[in-house]
Amino acid sequence: MKIWARVLAGVGVLVAAGVVVAVQAYPSVAATACPGCYDLAEAAPGVYVEEGQDGARAVEVARVARERVRGFYGSLVSSPRLLVCVTDACYRRIGGGGERGIAVMNQAVMLSPRGIDPVIASHEMSHVELHARGGKVPQWFDEGLAVVVSDDRRYLAAPDPADPSGLTAQGSRDRCLVRTAGPLPDRLDGWLRAASADRQVYAKAACRTNQWLVANGGRDGLLRSLGR
Structure with a gap:
């Protein structure tokens, strides 16, 4: 019994050590699992804001953003936590860098002060x-689609006046600001390198994604493709 007690105690120490290492190495994952452990307080269901800060703006941003994504897809199957730092x-x-915001393991979205x-x-x-x-x-399509869904006018022209929401046909007009015939990064590591070297890469990806939507039935065509 003493031997097994020592074994179990040793396992417990290793597990605890592993947790500590994971928290230190991946604070964004730990913050997603336990926002309160990182001084983030729940301002609304699923919305966590830096303690001591007014959460009204973050709650409104979350509401509008969710409706924008719902408007494109028609419904939501995901419900990521939103972690907002002021x-x-x-x-x-919580593990952020120089970006405005980032998705964490498809479970949460972290926003920096510049990304609220x-x-x-x-x-x-x-x-x-x-x-x-x-x-x-491909990574370029993932990023380009995110530009289309968010209707980011830094990288896309305005939608068709006949479809001012830009959500139903999602391709009723060519919205390209920057075109390219060259290859775009298929993988995340390549995308990160391209994004650091080319300020127009988001516009290029958004253009090509918009062109795909125009040629393939817009949002409905995308949803059919995902269904297959």
Whole structure:
């Protein structure tokens, strides 16, 4: 019995050590699982804001972003937590970097102080929703679709005036701002390199995704493809 007690105690120590290492190495994953452990307080169901900060803006951003993603897909099958930092110190603490926002393992969206905006939030939520629907697409398409869903006018022209929401046909006009005939990154590592080197890569991906939507029946064509 003493031997087994020692074995179990040793296993417990290893598990605890593993948890500590995981928390230190992947704080964004740990913060997703336990927002309160990182001084994030629940401002509304699924919306966590830096403690001591007014959560009204974050709650409204979450509402608008979710409706934007729902408007494109017709419904939501994902429900990611939204972790919102108002200060840079908070964002660094939960594992953020220089980005405005980021999706975490299809379970959460983290927003930096510069990303508390429906466009940024819906862009990241689009990634989560696409993956929740089983979407296995090239990275450029994933990013381009997120631009389309979030209606990010930095990278897309305005939608067809006959379809001002830009959500029903989602391809009723060519919305390209930057075109390219060259290859775009299929994998995440390649995309990250391209994004750091080419300020137009999001516009290029959005253009090509928009062109795919135009040629394949818009949103409905995409949903049919995902269904297959």
